[in-house]
Amino acid sequence: MSDHSADVVIDVQQLHKHFGASPALNGVSLQVRRGEMVALLGASGSGKSTLLRHLTGLHKADAGSASRINVLGRRVQQGGRLAPDVRATRSRVAVIFQQFNLVDRLPVMTNVLAGALHRLPLWRGLLGRFPQAELQRAFSALQRVGIERCAWQRASTLSGGQQQRAAISRALVQGAEVVLADEPIASLDPESSRRVMGLLAEVNRDLGVTVLVSLHQVDFAFAYCPRTVALRAGEVVYDGPTAALTPQRLRDLYGTQLDELLPAPGAAVPLPDTTDTLPGFHLNHPGLKAA
Numbered sequence: 001m002s003d004h005s006a007d008v009v010i011d012v013q014q015l016h017k018h019f020g021a022s023p024a025l026n027g028v029s030l031q032v033r034r035g036e037m038v039a040l041l042g043a044s045g046s047g048k049s050t051l052l053r054h055l056t057g058l059h060k061a062d063a064g065s066a067s068r069i070n071v072l073g074r075r076v077q078q079g080g081r082l083a084p085d086v087r088a089t090r091s092r093v094a095v096i097f098q099q100f101n102l103v104d105r106l107p108v109m110t111n112v113l114a115g116a117l118h119r120l121p122l123w124r125g126l127l128g129r130f131p132q133a134e135l136q137r138a139f140s141a142l143q144r145v146g147i148e149r150c151a152w153q154r155a156s157t158l159s160g161g162q163q164q165r166a167a168i169s170r171a172l173v174q175g176a177e178v179v180l181a182d183e184p185i186a187s188l189d190p191e192s193s194r195r196v197m198g199l200l201a202e203v204n205r206d207l208g209v210t211v212l213v214s215l216h217q218v219d220f221a222f223a224y225c226p227r228t229v230a231l232r233a234g235e236v237v238y239d240g241p242t243a244a245l246t247p248q249r250l251r252d253l254y255g256t257q258l259d260e261l262l263p264a265p266g267a268a269v270p271l272p273d274t275t276d277t278l279p280g281f282h283l284n285h286p287g288l289k290a291a
């Protein structure tokens with residue numbers, strides 16, 4: 001991988017994290033190249049969220065440790081200290097959480113436009129006056145994920161799957177080069193899960209966005225992610241092609257934890273899907289004025 005160091009957009013070296021006396025990450029090293037779609041697999045408590053949160057500096061590694069994280073060629077943190085310009089890096093990275101993706105009381109459109117705030121003057125965000133080009137971009141992003149008809153609804157009225165699709169729209173409006181998705185399908189039904197994973201795969205394939213997505217369902221890793229990094233108890237126990245994760249290999253890696261990673265008996269195989277969009281919807285709402 002060192003031959004392609006310019007392509008490495010996520011570079012984690014020797015990441016150590018304790019919460020109190022308990023180790024959560026124990027020397028995790030990981031590199032992801034531009035344009036990859038990688039599953040971060042692991043049972044509950046294996047450290048997936050903790051790792052993802054370090055990538056944008058939401059968690060700091062153990063002070064004084066050898067931990068070092070670079071994203072998009074810029075230092076995020078080293079030895080438990082955040083880089084002073086971490087905000088600039090964050091503006092190029094979108095984070096999609098399992099829940100709490102959106103501001104409930106605001107319209108979906110406003111939530112999606114939040115992706116544009118990093119490149120606009122503060123007053124525009126405060127007054128809700130967005131340039132026409134940004135409104136158009138937000139609407140196109142909602143069309144892309146197939147929920148433009150929900151643009152003017154309060155976010156709280158959307159289903160979980162629709163909320164995740166809105167979060168993907170926001171990432172598109174942001175122009176994110178990297179998407180970090182933390183269990184984005186953990187609380188969704190299988191059909192919504194398929195739709196959300198399909199959209200992440202589409203964004204990765206069509207726009208070249210690098211995607212690191214944590215999952216605890218191995219079948220979704222098989223269906224959508226060519227590469228899997230598997231965590232167990234805060235350590236990387238596998239990093240390679242998802243297709244090479246045979247049932248025996250998974251059993252060797254996870255033992256009794258494997259039940260948590262397998263689909264329920266009889267569950268449908270989550271094959272990739274395409275999105276449907278509704279033609280003929282237009283940008284037209286008095287609540288947000290183009291200016």
Ligand SMILES: Nc1ncnc2c1ncn2[C@@H]1O[C@H](COP(=O)(O)OP(=O)(O)OP(=O)(O)O)[C@@H](O)[C@H]1O
Nearest residue numbers: 019023024042043044045046047048049050051216
């Ligand atoms: N803020 C925190 N304070 C204390 N301990 C924490 C904190 N966040 C995570 N932990 C602990 O760190 C370990 C890793 O947790 P983490 O949430 O990263 O796992 P995970 O793989 O994302 O699990 P899940 O799939 O359940 O979200 C767990 O033992 C957890 O209890």
